[in-house]
Amino acid sequence: MNLHQFFLLLRARRKLILSTLLATILLALGWSLVQSKTYTATTSVLLNYKGVDPLTGLTMPGQLLPGYMATQIDIISSKNVALRVVDRLRLATNPTVIAQFQDATEGRGSVRDWLADLLLRKLDIKPSRESSVVEISFKGADPSFAAAVANAFAEEYQNASVRLKTDPMKKASAYFNEQTRQLRDNVETAQARLSKYQQEKGIVSLDNNRVDVELARLNDLSSQLVAAQAMALEATSRERMAGSGSAHSPDVTNNPLIQNLRVALSAAEAKLAESASRYGRNHPSWQAANAEVAKMRADLNAALATVSRSVGGNAQVLRQREEELRAALAAQKTRVLELNRTRDELGVLLKDLDSAQRAFDAASQRFSQTRIEAQSEQSDIAVLNPAVAPSEPSSPRVLLNTLVAVLLGTVLGVGAALLLELLSRPVRSSADVQELLGIPVLGTIAWQTARPRGGLRALMAPRRLLRLN
Structure with missing residues (x-):
């Protein structure tokens, strides 16, 4: 079938095609109007x-x-x-x-x-x-x-x-919380065994060179005692100077607060003298300056007393430190003389405690991390555009359904026309005769005078004038 024959087919079956198209459009419109609106x-x-x-x-x-x-x-x-x-x-x-x-x-x-x-x-x-x-x-x-x-x-x-x-x-x-509790109990048990052993054996240091350490500590305590004695002697001398007279005590004279107070007192006294010479003793300015001088003197005396007490307290602390070092030195001497301890059992207990402590630390760290992660409410999902109530329904789409119905109706109409054409093949042109009979067409006869036609109909109409091939 060529294009001319197809156009003749469309012209002959135009009523069927148009009827199918119109029915499809009406069905689509009716279905669209019957459907409820969806948003x-x-x-x-x-x-x-x-x-x-x-x-x-x-x-x-x-x-x-x-x-x-x-x-x-x-x-x-x-x-x-x-x-x-x-x-x-x-x-x-x-x-x-x-x-x-x-x-x-x-x-x-x-x-x-x-x-x-x-x-x-x-x-x-x-x-x-x-x-x-x-x-x-x-x-x-x-x-x-x-x-x-x-x-x-x-x-x-x-x-x-x-x-x-x-x-x-x-x-x-x-x-991990349960595991941490169990491991903590293991650490406490190992620590208790180690402490009991140390208490029973009188062990203070946990290293293998305990004797050397204890001797070094004894020497260190001796050096500290000598230094503490010198410091205590110096502090006692300063305490006596601060108690006998503040003017000769270096702790008093070099104190920044007392120096500032003395400078302020001198300035206040100068101001008081100026007020006395200018206004007299009954003037409010002189009385205010006099009160300020009295206050500054009281503050200076209080600061002197505080510094003196501080020097005395420092001397008392240093003397107490000297006594403590004497006692510690005596105890250390006794401890060094009584060193007779074993090392094997202590090493086993130390290893048990270290292993239990490492396991407890690892479990505690993991427990802290998982607890923080469990309490984290942060999400990696964010709402970009929240939904709002739509003003127009999303279905049914009348225009879209109508366009689809036009396309579908056209396809169905043309398909029905082609099906009828295949079932009952009519003769509409000389090409149909030649195709059906398989013989050449010698000519065509116009049975009636052809009306003047133009445009597409003139091209689609069969030739009816006598024509010889």
Whole structure:
């Protein structure tokens, strides 16, 4: 079939094609008008899969896996998140919803599960190809309800992601807490055995060169005692000078506070003398200056007394330190003379204590880390664009349905015409005769005078004038 024959076919079957097209359009329009309006609310969430862990400061490797986005979509569309959305919006306690559940399921099952399945059927999740943004859409008859459900899914998805990270850490934290308690008991037991052994044997130092250490300590105590005696003697001399007269004591004369007070007192006395010569003793300015001089003298005397007491206290401390060093030196001499201890049992106890302490430290560090991770409420998911109540319905789309109906009706009409043409092949042109009979056409006869035609009809009309080939 050539193009001319196809045009002749369309012209001959135009009523069938137009009828099919019109019927398809009417059916699409009727179906669009009968359908109830549906509103779609969309919430955009950002998955920060290149985020930094707040504890370690490293990029979280689990979020760099190829299946991370698919996993997040499965979490959003999970039954767990849907049930929490139902609880968040308190849909299971609505009397109207309960009545609909009774009519739909005759009381079988749970209203929460029924609502969760119903919400998931109307939920649509679309991830972006070139970014980490996921769009959560929900379809419903009420635009406000659709926006509320979409936002609830986004918020519960955030909470679910936090729970999925914190719940394993809580279990690990409880495990390490129990292990820490047991290891602490082991450390305390090892420490108690070591302390008991040290107490029984009178061991002070825990190294193997105890005798050398004790001798060195004895020498050190002796040196400290000599130095303490010299310091105590010097402090006693300063105490006597400070007690007999403050003017000759270097501790008093070199004290910055006393020097400042003396300078201030001299300035105040000069001011007092100037006031006396200018105003007299009955003038308020002289009286104020006199009161200031008295106050400065009282402060200076108090500072002198404080410095004297400080010097005396320092001397008393140094004498007490001398006595303590004498006692420590005597005790050290006794301890060095009584050194007769074993080392093998002490080494075993030290190794047991060290092993228990290392295990306890490692468990404590891990317990602290898991406890912080379990208490972390930070999510790597953020709501980019919250859903708002849509003003226009998303379906039915009358214009789109009409355009689809035009295309479909045209295809069906042309297909029906071609089918009828194949079932009953008429002769509309000389080419049809030649194709059916397989013989050349010698000419054509015009049975009636052809009316003048123009345009496409003139091209499509068969040749009826006598024509010889």
